[in-house]
Amino acid sequence: MSFDMKKLTSDQPALPVVIVGNGPSAICLSYFLTGHRPYIKNGAVHPNPILQKKLQQIGDCSLLDQDLEYLAEGVEGRSQNPMAVLFDSLVRPDRDFGGTADSVLTWKEDHKDHIQHLVLGKGPPGGSWHSFDGSMTTLSLGEWMELPGLNFRDWIRRKGRNLRNDRATTKDVAQYYQHYVKVMGLKKYFASGTLVTSIKPVDLSSLQTTSLSLHSTEDLSKKLYEIKGVCLSKEAPETPFCVYAENVVLATGTYDSPAHLGVDGEDFPFVYHKISDLESAVEEQRLGPNSDPILVIGAGLTAADAVLLAHHRNVPVLHTFRRGLNDLGLIFNQLPQMMYPEYHKVHQMMREKCCLPCKCYTGYRSLPLHHVKSFSSDKTCVLESTKEGKKVFRISMAFVLIGSNPNLSFLANSGKHLTVDQEHEVNCKRNPIDTHPFTYESLQEPGLYALGPLAGDSFVRFLQGGALAVTASLIQKRKVQSVR
Ligand SMILES: Cc1cc2nc3c(=O)[nH]c(=O)nc-3n(C[C@H](O)[C@H](O)[C@H](O)COP(=O)(O)OP(=O)(O)OC[C@H]3O[C@@H](n4cnc5c(N)ncnc54)[C@H](O)[C@@H]3O)c2cc1C
Ligand SMILES: *[C@@H]1O[C@H](CO)[C@@H](O)[C@H](O)[C@H]1NC(C)=O
Numbered sequence: 490m491s492f493d494m495k496k497l498t499s500d501q502p503a504l505p506v507v508i509v510g511n512g513p514s515a516i517c518l519s520y521f522l523t524g525h526r527p528y529i530k531n532g533a534v535h536p537n538p539i540l541q542k543k544l545q546q547i548g549d550c551s552l553l554d555q556d557l558e559y560l561a562e563g564v565e566g567r568s569q570n571p572m573a574v575l576f577d578s579l580v581r582p583d584r585d586f587g588g589t590a591d592s593v594l595t596w597k598e599d600h601k602d603h604i605q606h607l608v609l610g611k612g613p614p615g616g617s618w619h620s621f622d623g624s625m626t627t628l629s630l631g632e633w634m635e636l637p638g639l640n641f642r643d644w645i646r647r648k649g650r651n652l653r654n655d656r657a658t659t660k661d662v663a664q665y666y667q668h669y670v671k672v673m674g675l676k677k678y679f680a681s682g683t684l685v686t687s688i689k690p691v692d693l694s695s696l697q698t699t700s701l702s703l704h705s706t707e708d709l710s711k712k713l714y715e716i717k718g719v720c721l722s723k724e725a726p727e728t729p730f731c732v733y734a735e736n737v738v739l740a741t742g743t744y745d746s747p748a749h750l751g752v753d754g755e756d757f758p759f760v761y762h763k764i765s766d767l768e769s770a771v772e773e774q775r776l777g778p779n780s781d782p783i784l785v786i787g788a789g790l791t792a793a794d795a796v797l798l799a800h801h802r803n804v805p806v807l808h809t810f811r812r813g814l815n816d817l818g819l820i821f822n823q824l825p826q827m828m829y830p831e832y833h834k835v836h837q838m839m840r841e842k843c844c845l846p847c848k849c850y851t852g853y854r855s856l857p858l859h860h861v862k863s864f865s866s867d868k869t870c871v872l873e874s875t876k877e878g879k880k881v882f883r884i885s886m887a888f889v890l891i892g893s894n895p896n897l898s899f900l901a902n903s904g905k906h907l908t909v910d911q912e913h914e915v916n917c918k919r920n921p922i923d924t925h926p927f928t929y930e931s932l933q934e935p936g937l938y939a940l941g942p943l944a945g946d947s948f949v950r951f952l953q954g955g956a957l958a959v960t961a962s963l964i965q966k967r968k969v970q971s972v973r
Contacts, residue, residue: 491676491677491679492607492676492677492678492679492680492681493677494680494720494730496607497680497683497720497730497731497732498730498731498732499731499732499733501732501733503713503733503734503735504605504606504607504732504733504734504735505604505605505606505734505735505736505963505967506522506604506605506606506607506734506735506736506737506738506963507606507607507608507609507714507716507732507734507736507737507738508606508607508608508609508737508738508740509609509610509685509688509716509737509738509739509740509741509899510608510609510610510616510739510740510741510742510941511608511609511610511611511612511613511614511615511616511679511681511740512610512615512616512617512618512666512740512742512941513615513616513618513634513636513666513941513949513952514616514740514742514940514941514952514955514956515608515610515614515616515738515740515940516608516614516615516636516666516669516670516675517636517637517952517953517956518606518738518740518940518956518959518960519606519608519670519675519678519679520636520637520638520669520673520675520956521956521957521959521960522603522604522606522678522960522963523598523603523673523674523675523678524598524599524600524601524602524603525596525597525598525637525638525673526551526552526553526596526597526598526599526602527551527552527553527579527594527595527596527637527957528549528550528551528552528594528595528596528597529544529547529548529552529593529594529595530592530593530594530595533591533592533593533594534590534593535578535579535582535590535593536582536583536588536590537564537578537582537583539563540560540563540564540578543559543560544560544593551597551599552579552594552957553957553960553961553964557572557575557927557957557958557961558571558927560575561574561575561927564578566578566585567585568945568946568948568951569945570926570944570945570946570951570954570955571926571927572926572927572929572954572955572957572958573946573951573952573953573954573955574951574954575954576951576953576954576957577950577951577953577954579592579593579594580592580593580594580637580950580953581633581950594637596637596638602964604960604963604964604967606678607678607680607732607734608675608678608679608680609680609683609685609716609718610679610680610681610682610683611681611682611683611684611721612681612682613663613667613681614666614667614669614670614675614679614681615662615663615664615666615667615670616666616740616742617742617744618659618662618663618666619663620744620765621659621663624658624659624660625658625659625794626653626654626656626657626658626659626831627656627657627658627659627662628656628790628824628829629656629948629949629950630655630656631645631652631655631656631657631661631662632655633948633949633950634657634662634665634949634950636666636669636949636953637953638673639665639668639669639672639673641657641665644665644668645657645661645665648661648664654828654829654830655828656828680720682720682721682722683718683719683720683721683730684718684719684721685716685717685718685899686717686718686719686899687715687716687717687718687899688714688715688716688717688737688899688900689714689715689900689901690712690713690714690715690934690936691712691713691714691715691733693712693713712735712935712936713733713734713735714733714734714735714736714737714936714937715731715732715733716731716732716733716734716737717729717730717731718730718899735936736936736937736938736963736966737936737937737938738938738939738940738959739897739904739922739937739938739939739940739943740939740940740941740943741895741896741897741943742895742941742942742943743893743894743895743916743917743942743943744893745893745894745895745896746893746894746895746896747762747763747889747890747892747893748762748889748891748892748893748894749762749889750786750861750889750891752861752862752863752864753862753863753864754863754864754865754866755864755889757864757865757866759864759868759884759885759886759887760864760886760887760889761886761887761888761889762888762889762890763888764791764794764795764798764888764890766886766888767783767795767798767799767886767888768798770886771798771799771802771804776799776802776804776885776886777802777803777804778803778804778805778852780804780805780885781805781868781883781884781885782804782805782806782807782852782854782882782884782885783799783804783805783806783807783884783885783886783887783888784807784808784809784870784882784884784886784887784888785799785806785807785808785809785888785890786809786810786861786887786888786889786890786891787810787889787890787891787892788810788811788812788819788820788821788839789820789890789891789892790820790832791890791892792808792810792888792890792891793821793831793832793835795888795890796808796835796838796853797831797834797835800838800852800853803852804852805852805853806852806853806854807854807856807882807884808838808839808853808854808855808856809856809857809859809860809861809872810839810856810857810859811858811859811860812857812858813857813858814839814840814857820832821833821835821836821839822836838853838855839855839857840855841853841855856872856874858874858875858876859872859873859874859877859880860872860873860874862879864887868883868884868885869881869882869883869884870882870884870887894914894915894916895915895916895917895942895943897915903915904922906933906934907922907923907931907933907934907937907939908920908921908922908923909921909922909923915943917942917943917945917947918947921939921942921943921944921945922939922943922944924938924939924944926958927958927961927962928958928959928961928962929944929955929958929959929962930959930962938959938962940952940955940956940959941955
């Protein structure tokens, strides 16, 4: 059963929770909100002796009834967020330190714990995984893309596919998330093809004249959020919708607005900001071995993917980036060679000086320590380096692949007031949304939560602890309400 779009009207009662975005953060949270609870597996032993001792005291109770702050204390891992580290450590004990122990958690469903919710998302369930180039393999181990209760490795095997170097293609991951939503019975909570355009807190006294029906007069003491948007459809014109919720969870990820260089000519039609535009240009044979070179700008993994894609199709490439080749901030200097042979290859290409023609990667030229000055309408581009000055290149297309920013334009002030440093725009690495470490509720605006990269959890394995924290917080709120 899928979501009934007719339900998206303001005369429905306010929902306890609306989740904006439908990627792994939202999917994981929806799984918890439908009453799936973590318990400690019978006889499970955690390699961390202190944590093991605490787990033994839990007995047959759900982890969600425990003091999560106490459990998380002293557990270490590769994330800043204690809930992210705790959850990851329970599911993948000591993985970053070479540990191989199994998850100590098991999942039980308890329908009476169900919290009604709605997930709104632009595309199909799986979020940004549907917009990545499908043939690329994940940076993380395939099984780190797993969500609770559905083994990723088994699912891949049942599909008759194999992991490459223990990694999955992004297409596999996107399909896994879609399958997950189906088999976990979450489909009826997902309204896909919906774009949220405005969220604002509403003053309930002004609402009494509208058609919004509330559960009871007691509800009037609560703050509500009004969520507006449009249902996107290829066949029909966009139809607006409006729903009300007591709590809103922001799970919109950070891949919606590609970063711009901010140079002259960046809006010419031959300058692109998405790798998918390169894919379609190659597929449609608008680029080929005889084209002028494309210019790839950036030294992150997406830029590397673009270089590989073009190189495999014999499209000539100029590759420019600001960092030096030995800069430790360069991601290639941080990745273990063995596990990422293709990125290692790009790194090698970037290092190649091209003085010996026979040794060169034909059709590829690396321009480190350069930055783009401008683009001109005759498809030329000016690059500059401190050492070598300005150079002009004739190109066919340019791809600016220097990262992306979240798009919270549906919030007042684009959500700037919710961040750690309110002077600056929200940014997943430098300036995430300021949330409570054990509830993920905004410290600035109660009732608003943030999950995933927006809250500083950039990897799928780490965003799940946040979803658990939100669930614990919502259960707690419900308890307090029912006592009142
Ligand atoms: C190239 C690349 C490779 C990556 N590789 C890995 C990896 O190997 N391992 C790993 O753990 N992580 C990886 N990541 C990070 C991973 O993608 C994120 O951790 C994860 O997808 C975040 O999940 P999310 O649910 O929070 O957000 P997303 O997956 O970004 O999903 C959010 C969704 O919400 C939608 N949305 C946004 N605004 C609105 C709106 N106003 N209305 C409706 N819908 C909206 C977005 O379109 C998007 O589809 C990679 C990222 C990139 C870019
Ligand atoms: C942010 O999203 C809105 C709505 O989808 C869109 O109109 C706007 O152009 C986006 N902004 C950027 C910078 O991408």
